Amino acid sequence: MASFNTIDDLDDAQRVLVRLDLNSPVEDGDVQDNRRFQRHATTVKELAEAGHRVVLMAHQGRPGNDTFVSLDQHADILGGYIDREIQFVDDIYGDDALDAIDSLEAGEVLLLENTRMSDDELPEEAPEVKAETEFVQTLAPHFDAYINDAYSAAHRKHASLVGFPLVLPAFAGRVMETEYEANTAIANREFDGQVTMVVGGTKATDVIGVMETLGDKIDTFCMGGIASHLFLRAAGYDVGYDRHEDLDLYDTQWENNEEIIQELYEERRDQIKLPEGLAYEDDDGERAEHTNEELDAANYDYMDISEATVEKYDPIIRDSDAVFLKGALGVFEDEIFSTGTVGAVKAIAETDCFSVVGGGDTSRSIEMYGMDEDDFDHVSIAxxxxxxxxxxxxxxxxxxxIDAAN
Ligand SMILES: Nc1ncnc2c1ncn2[C@@H]1O[C@H](COP(=O)(O)OP(=O)(O)O)[C@@H](O)[C@H]1O
Ligand SMILES: O=C(OP(=O)(O)O)[C@H](O)COP(=O)(O)O
Structure with a gap:
């Protein structure tokens, strides 16, 4: 496996610049605590306890959005997880920031202001270009090492993420390490027995991409969510189109992907397990179900896979050596439509297989329905x-x- 240096490889008493991803939901101006704080706290605590001088960078929201706020609240929330004060400076690389950075003592932690408040941060540009920005050039001389812990933002070519590894020795934090290991485990197929992927959610392109890339590494795809309705449509059932003109869950996705969905359904028919039926809300507000033969998308909104489908997927999950989950199998936020997602997630939790649950929305189902994160090998925050x-x-x-390590 290609790899990188981690914080285990740091010299003693370093001045470290650490990129975290603390991007969080914000309600009425209040930043909501979530597992990103808890996870990154592991890295920050370890660095502080080792006696490094620790300066943190992170972003919040996008300019123009309500969630684009200062990081002052983030400092308090993160501090609560590491039992030590996290200083905050409302500056990124101006004099105030540099003064605060240079006055840090060993074991102290400082959080800089939202990186997206710098014009140098956002436009996606080549690392070589980002490395030349004032942001990177001003901060870098104040540090011995750069640590990237922000796996969940690693797809962005922003200054704080791609500029520093070109000008400072670069290392991975603990979150980066665990996220990377879990995700490469699938791509490298590091398992002897059955490998199952439970795929749902709303985006057909996600599901198609996973099938195209990992189709030969995964034995079985158990499908749910909006994507499964499109595959049921490919199988000839009366579902997978919008019944309201003002709703666009299916039609555009079908128009854009019809050919590839049909092709995947034909080519991978033995691997793809489709729902046996779907659930809807009846006139009394209760959950009701249709078998595939009864489906009638012109008159019903289908919000979950049927109970028979949960029973069909359950033994497949339990017989697997590794199970990966991406996307919800139904609208689990509404309890009556949580049967599919909770059924699959519970089966994964109860099975002694290597398990990864991913997708920002879907992983929320774990705490919503009283399950324990420790029952999974990895719950992704990306x-x-x-x-x-x-x-x-x-x-x-x-x-x-990886380049920096080589
Ligand atoms: N049949 C369905 N109809 C409408 N929404 C659905 C359906 N099945 C799943 N969803 C929704 O999919 C969302 C998760 O989808 P997505 O954003 O793709 O996954 P994630 O955020 O986990 O990566 C959930 O919030 C759930 O409500
Ligand atoms: O939360 C993030 O992405 P995610 O919602 O896809 O997990 C990252 O912080 C990236 O944020 P961005 O999508 O505004 O660049």
Whole structure:
């Protein structure tokens, strides 16, 4: 496996510049705590306890959006996980930031302001271009090492992610390490027995990309979510199109991907397991189901896979050596349509297989329905980066760490 240097390879008492991904939901201006803080805290705590001077960079939201806010709240939330104060400076590479950086003592931690508040950060450009920005050129001389822990942002060619590895010795943090290991385990097929991928969610292109890239590494695809309706349509059932004009869940995806869906369905018919039926809300607000033969998308909105489908997928999951999950099998946020997602996630949790659950939305089902993250080998905190890794795209932030090690 191609690899990178990690924080185990750092010299003692370093001045380290660490890129985290603390990008979080924001409600009425309040940053919402989430597992990104908890995960990155592991890296930060380890660095501080080892006696390094630790300066953190992260982004929040995108300019113009309500979620584009200062990182002052992030410092408090992250500090709560490491039992030590995280200083915050509302500057990135101006005099205030440099003063705060240079006054740090061993074991102290400082968070800089939202990197996206610098004009140098955002346009996606080649690492060589980013390395020449004032942002990178001003900060780099104040550090001995750059650490990238932001796997979930590693698909972006932004200054804080791709500029520094060209000008400082570069290392991976603990989150980067675990996310990378879990995702490459599938691509390299590091398992002897059955490998199953449970795929759902709303985006057909994600599912198609995974099937095209990993089709020969995965034995069985158990399908749910919107994508499964499109494959059921390819199989000839009356589903996989929009019944409201103002809704576009299916039609555009079908128009753009019809040929490849038909092709994948024909070529990989033995590998692809489709729902046996789908669930909808009846006139009394209760869950009801149709078998595939009864499906009638002109008159019903289908929100989950049927119970018979859960029963069909259950033994497949339990007989697997490794199971990867991407995307929800139904609208699990509504309890009556959580049967599919919770059924699959529970079966994965109860099975002694190597298991990875990914997708920002889907992994929320674990705590929503009282399951324990420790029952899985890895629960990814990455959305876009996870799917890019699964579909064979390089992550520039990761590639630069590998290059730096070689
Ligand atoms: N049949 C369905 N109809 C509408 N939405 C669905 C359906 N099945 C799953 N979803 C939705 O898919 C979302 C997750 O999809 P997606 O964003 O692709 O995955 P993730 O965020 O896990 O990567 C869930 O929030 C769920 O409500
Ligand atoms: O949260 C992130 O991505 P994700 O929602 O795909 O997991 C990353 O922080 C990247 O953010 P961006 O998509 O605004 O570049």
């Amino acid at each position: 959305g876009g980066a996870y799917i890019r890794a699964l579909t064979g795209d390089d992550l520039p932030g990761v590639e630069l760490l």
